[in-house]
Amino acid sequence: MTDEREIAFDYLPDPNNAGWMIWGPRQNGRFNTLYNPVRVREEEPGRVARVRVLPDEILTSVTGKMHGGATAGFIDIAIFAGARGCGINESGFAVTIDLSIQFLAPGEAGRNMDAVVELVRETGRMAFLRGTVEQDFGVIATFMATIRKVGQNR
Template identity: 45%
Template sequence: MSDGPGFESFPDPEHPGWYTWQLKDPTRFNTWMFEKLIVRRDDDGKARLRMFPQRHHTNLQGMIHGGTTLALIDVGLFACSRMLGIIEAGTALTLDMSVQFIGAGKEDRPCDAVIELLKETRRLVFLRGIVEQDEGPIAAFSGTIRKPTAR
């Protein structure tokens, strides 16, 4: 399914039950930062955005860089909101994020931002979640996004 002029999302053939989440323009931040992102809605009503860490996502200790984690959370607020049926892809904005780093992420396995809706108003969406890998939590967060303005 096409999600507007800038995004594409369709079933990922390598990961049954998941959808791709990508920008059509490879020079934009999302595509530059993350070569591949996939997203799905879980049975518990939460949504999950998965990244596949690479060396350029790591710090000098060989762990996932905090900036990578922050970027995953920010992209996840929108991708997961779309999977939860709250917004269409487009011109929504991040208003705030609060992040608590809990553990270190490793380069050699997928990393997920798992997000749940707290409240939705006419203009705002309040979300919270956790970034996790097999070993456990990497970060906890909350965020608020403003829905796109009708033009």
């Protein structure tokens, strides 16, 4: 009998964007759906992936710019989608152990937001990642993260 937790996330070719995959939970109605679709493209095999969303106005604050919490939420999603784009964490089950974010500029809704995620090191249970969040006008945040792969005992 297959445990449904074995693979909880889809990772399928994007029919509208060659070279991109669409990543997300198989169950709708989860937090991640605020950012759908989440697209992933491998940039350096096994090392760097680009994660892209098109943020909606609902993710902005009263200033009209991206809410810091929405940007942080995207980063937390991007570390998992990016790990998958780097070829690890295929089941999608992992937890954030540590996430450090440096906000550099406000993001904007209605413009592609990319997280460039680099896999710095992977052990049997952990993955260490870092990256930047970019929009067409420049870098808006940097981050470092550690995730624990659930169910991995090596």
